[in-house]
Amino acid sequence: MINLTKGLKPLILQNHANQWTNEALIFFNAGNRIPDAIINKYNHPNVKKALIEETNGKCAYCESFILDVDYGDIEHIIPKRKNPLTAFEWDNLTLSCSVCNNNKGDYFEQPTLLLNPYVDNINKHLKVFATLVMHVNGSTKGEFTHKLLKLNRAPLPEKRREAIDSFQNLIDKYYRENHLLLKDILKDEILSMIQPEKEHSLTLKCYAIAQELDFIF
Structure with a gap:
């Protein structure tokens, strides 16, 4: 994992994110499951393209090139069904491989222990010793992140x-x-x-x- 910088918000999100959020909140606030047709509206080719550009086609977590072997997942740093207010927020979206995405699952707590490559100074939390990603001494977030995502999994x-x-x-x-x-x-x-x-x-x-x-x- 390395630090990343957000690119420009895609026009589709500029134009529709607020509307989609309001639609999702109607179901969420009523205690009902948000329909996939609403909560998945972020999954647009232009959003994916922008995320590929800002991550250089790499998983934001394990730094593997994705597109040679996978389509890559539009990843919600805060899970979309845990907090619909951030489901369509550009700052909450990144690109991940399917393995890191599955390992992360629906993890959510505040304050979060998961490192955010756009916010946290990754060098203060993670280092690579030989071929293993390890946490910097004393970094609870670094330790939690590499263990949750299994950043030393084969291969x-x-x-x-x-x-x-x-x-x-x-x-x-x-x-x-x-x-x-x-x-x-x-x-x-x-x-x-x-x-x-x-x-x-x-x-x-x-x-x-x-x-x-x-x-x-």
């Missing part, structure tokens, strides 16, 4: 190891290279691998810190 550690192997291969090439121009090219490749749009970027950032790569930090 995530193996995928992180593969990313580290590729990263280390570039680092080795960089330090062996004597040609200055080629060395600069390799440095740019290394820097590109820790950018937010790359898969498992938190893993590689933590690895780079451990390796004390002075040209990165």
Whole structure:
């Protein structure tokens, strides 16, 4: 998990979110189940497209690229049926893989223990040691989040190891290279691998810190 920034609210939500919320509240306040036809109106192609852009096509929780193997889920940070007031709020929507979505389930409490990648400073709560996501000492939210979402489930550690192997291969090439121009090219490749749009970027950032790569930090 890394910090994310919300993009522009899709026009469909700007135009209809308030109306949809009022429709949902009629059923919710009466103690009735909100019909799927109402509560699922957020599931619009333009909403999905905007979320893919702001997450770089990665799961907001486990940082796996989704679209190669899955459609991806429009995820409600606060579950839509727990609080209809946030069901159509742009700030409450993100993109997740189906596994993280299922692991999170309908978890909801206030104050929440689940890290919000748009609000919380993730670096203060989570680190990657070797190939395992662990919480920073003393971070209850970090511990709760990685355990609830099962961020060390198979095959995530193996995928992180593969990313580290590729990263280390570039680092080795960089330090062996004597040609200055080629060395600069390799440095740019290394820097590109820790950018937010790359898969498992938190893993590689933590690895780079451990390796004390002075040209990165």
